[in-house]
Amino acid sequence: MRHRLILNEITHTFEDGGMQRTVLDRLSLQVAEGELVAVMGPSGSGKSTFLSIAGALLKPTSGEVLLDGESMAGKEKQALSDMRLHKLGFIFQNANLIPYLKVEEQLMLVAKLGDMSRAKANDRIGELLHKLGLDHRRHAYPEKLSGGERQRVAIARALMNDPAVLLADEPTASLDAGRGMDVVGMIAREAKERGKSAIMVTHDERVLSLCDRVLYLEHGSLIEKY
Amino acid sequence: MYLAIREMRFAKVRYSLIATIMLLIAFLVLFVTGLARGLAYDNAASIQNMDATHFVMEKGSNHRFTRSQLNGQALAQAGVIAGEDNVQPLGVKMTTMKAEGLAGKLDVTLLGIRPEGWLMPQVTEGEGIATGETGDVLVDRKLKDSGIGLGTVLVDQASGLKWRVSGFVSHESFSHSPAVFLNEHDWQQLQTGTAARPEAGGAEEDGGAYSAIAVKANKHQAEQLAAELPDDEIVTKSDAVSAIPGYKEEQGSLLLMTIFLFIISLFVLAVFFYVITIQKSSQFGILKAIGTRTGYLVRSVALQVLLLSSASLMVSILLVQAIEAVLPDGMPFRLQASTLAYTSAAFIVMTLAGSLFSVWKVTRIDALDAIGRSAA
Numbered sequence: 001m002r003h004r005l006i007l008n009e010i011t012h013t014f015e016d017g018g019m020q021r022t023v024l025d026r027l028s029l030q031v032a033e034g035e036l037v038a039v040m041g042p043s044g045s046g047k048s049t050f051l052s053i054a055g056a057l058l059k060p061t062s063g064e065v066l067l068d069g070e071s072m073a074g075k076e077k078q079a080l081s082d083m084r085l086h087k088l089g090f091i092f093q094n095a096n097l098i099p100y101l102k103v104e105e106q107l108m109l110v111a112k113l114g115d116m117s118r119a120k121a122n123d124r125i126g127e128l129l130h131k132l133g134l135d136h137r138r139h140a141y142p143e144k145l146s147g148g149e150r151q152r153v154a155i156a157r158a159l160m161n162d163p164a165v166l167l168a169d170e171p172t173a174s175l176d177a178g179r180g181m182d183v184v185g186m187i188a189r190e191a192k193e194r195g196k197s198a199i200m201v202t203h204d205e206r207v208l209s210l211c212d213r214v215l216y217l218e219h220g221s222l223i224e225k226y
Numbered sequence: 227m228y229l230a231i232r233e234m235r236f237a238k239v240r241y242s243l244i245a246t247i248m249l250l251i252a253f254l255v256l257f258v259t260g261l262a263r264g265l266a267y268d269n270a271a272s273i274q275n276m277d278a279t280h281f282v283m284e285k286g287s288n289h290r291f292t293r294s295q296l297n298g299q300a301l302a303q304a305g306v307i308a309g310e311d312n313v314q315p316l317g318v319k320m321t322t323m324k325a326e327g328l329a330g331k332l333d334v335t336l337l338g339i340r341p342e343g344w345l346m347p348q349v350t351e352g353e354g355i356a357t358g359e360t361g362d363v364l365v366d367r368k369l370k371d372s373g374i375g376l377g378t379v380l381v382d383q384a385s386g387l388k389w390r391v392s393g394f395v396s397h398e399s400f401s402h403s404p405a406v407f408l409n410e411h412d413w414q415q416l417q418t419g420t421a422a423r424p425e426a427g428g429a430e431e432d433g434g435a436y437s438a439i440a441v442k443a444n445k446h447q448a449e450q451l452a453a454e455l456p457d458d459e460i461v462t463k464s465d466a467v468s469a470i471p472g473y474k475e476e477q478g479s480l481l482l483m484t485i486f487l488f489i490i491s492l493f494v495l496a497v498f499f500y501v502i503t504i505q506k507s508s509q510f511g512i513l514k515a516i517g518t519r520t521g522y523l524v525r526s527v528a529l530q531v532l533l534l535s536s537a538s539l540m541v542s543i544l545l546v547q548a549i550e551a552v553l554p555d556g557m558p559f560r561l562q563a564s565t566l567a568y569t570s571a572a573f574i575v576m577t578l579a580g581s582l583f584s585v586w587k588v589t590r591i592d593a594l595d596a597i598g599r600s601a602a
């Protein structure tokens with residue numbers, strides 16, 4: 001079995017007013033393809049820090065992150081940016097769509113940044129929007145969408161470049177229960193179908209049944225309960 | 227580019243407002259520049275209209291026509307070096323006159339020239355002057371406003387000499403005073419009439435007394451002139467123009483005004499762009515998080531500024547030209563294509579400079595902001 005995301009002995013320390021605070025302490029994790037891992041933990045336990053490191057947004061103090069077998073260590077800003085574009089799909093807490101782009105343009109932007117051909121991009125946009133039930137909202141601006149629709153667009157955007165790894169930061173926080181289940185179901189299905197490794201930070205107990213593993217971030221490392 | 231254009235399409239009102247402000251700034255910049263150039267031209271029009279490259283003046287005259295006095299010998303010598311056809315004698319004298327039958331006095335500049343030579347201006351109304359006929363002058367059209375017409379007799383206050391207006395010329399002035407053209411003979415008469423300095427040899431036997439010699443010369447000839455005429459100095463046209471009384475001071479203040487206008491505009495626009503960029507910083511963070519390179523975002527910001535500034539500039543150019551068309555004739559306003567081109571270029575450069583601060587901000591925005599760390 002292939003592990004598309006591997007974290008080896010990640011330690012991260014914040015300098016906080018002269019005090020060293022170790023938020024992540026030799027944390028290791030391997031996520032197999034097709035697997036959706038839920039990460040839980042109290043506020044301030046380091047979930048966002050963990051996700052930022054896994055997502056090439058933050059360099060760990062020590063340790064190594066491997067994306068599809070490729071190490072992020074020692075890479076330049078631009079190379080990391082390209083890695084995020086091609087290998088990673090982010091789904092943020094508040095969808096965080098670009099307000100001035102229509103639904104299809106949100107996806108087209110990603111395609112353009114990744115130098116995808118127009119024809120291929122159009123096919124893919126059609127396919128993704130159809131799969132996520134957004135056909136009829138293709139030309140809508142984000143402000144006209146419901147919370148659930150926005151989060152689905154965010155998922156579509158994250159999937160646009162067919163990334164190896166999906167990272168979701170509390171994707172259901174702003175949704176009601178039913179919508180939340182739908183959205184997580186889509187992430188799980190997408191991971192299964194396309195062999196992606198997915199991590200979701202969540203507080204939402206109801207969606208755990210859709211995840212393959214549930215991990216708790218405690219004292220800087222991930223612990224499996226149950 | 228993709229983002230830049232779609233954002234402007236979406237936030238039409240916001241960007242139209244910015245464009246309007248830029249339009250007003252561009253208009254003001256162009257208008258003040260046009261006035262400055264117009265005043266510059268109005269001040270020194272007669273000298274600027276002359277087809278000369280250099281002027282020969284008396285040493286120690288500080289490049290001032292009104293202080294310089296030369297004799298016919300210098301004229302002959304200059305003619306040998308630059309070619310007989312490339313030199314013209316020129317007399318310049320600022321004076322006060324009365325027009326017969328009219329109350330009030332007029333400040334004018336008398337310009338003594340050879341009517342057959344290349345300093346002769348184009349007559350727009352009435353008859354020209356000629357070497358043989360004495361007592362006739364050409365005057366600037368502006369004097370019409372003072373009630374002067376064809377045939378009016380002008381009396382020089384200092385010498386008491388009288389001349390008849392035989393025709394009008396347009397855009398002829400010196401130090402903002404309207405020009406009065408007279409032929410060489412009348413000029414010499416004026417010189418003998420008002421006690422010429424003996425050492426300058428104002429007497430007729432020397433071949434006359436002039437203020438300066440207008441020369442068409444190349445660089446080599448100009449150097450030769452300087453060498454051959456040790457008692458005189460060779461002044462370039464632009465130096466001679468700047469030495470006209472009041473010219474430098476006036477242009478200095480106008481230039482300062484234009485520079486300040488540019489600096490103020492720079493700050494206003496810089497603050498504007500900066501505030502907009504700050505407002506969008508979370509968007510930039512998200513774009514960076516999903517893999518947009520900083521260079522792409524920087525180009526996007528610069529492109530928006532470029533689009534806005536060139537669109538506003540184009541509209542303001544049309545506006546300025548419309549205004550120019552309806553401005554009254556006496557208003558000194560002059561915006562030549564070349565002035566327009568470099569003022570426009572300076573405006574574009576200025577707006578881009580104004581966006582630098584925002585661009586710097588964009589490069590500093592951290593993609594990390596996209597992930598909700600604040601929940602801690």
Ligand SMILES: Nc1ncnc2c1ncn2[C@@H]1O[C@H](COP(=O)(O)OP(=O)(O)O)[C@@H](O)[C@H]1O
Pocket residue numbers: 014015016023041042043044045046047048049050598599600601602
């Ligand atoms: N840039 C930073 N500088 C200093 N301390 C930070 C910084 N980012 C996060 N922290 C601290 O690290 C800890 C973990 O934060 P975070 O990863 O956001 O936790 P969570 O997402 O689980 O709430 C918190 O105590 C937070 O205050």
Ligand SMILES: [Mg+2]
Pocket residue numbers: 047048598599600601602
């Ligand atoms: Mg968090």
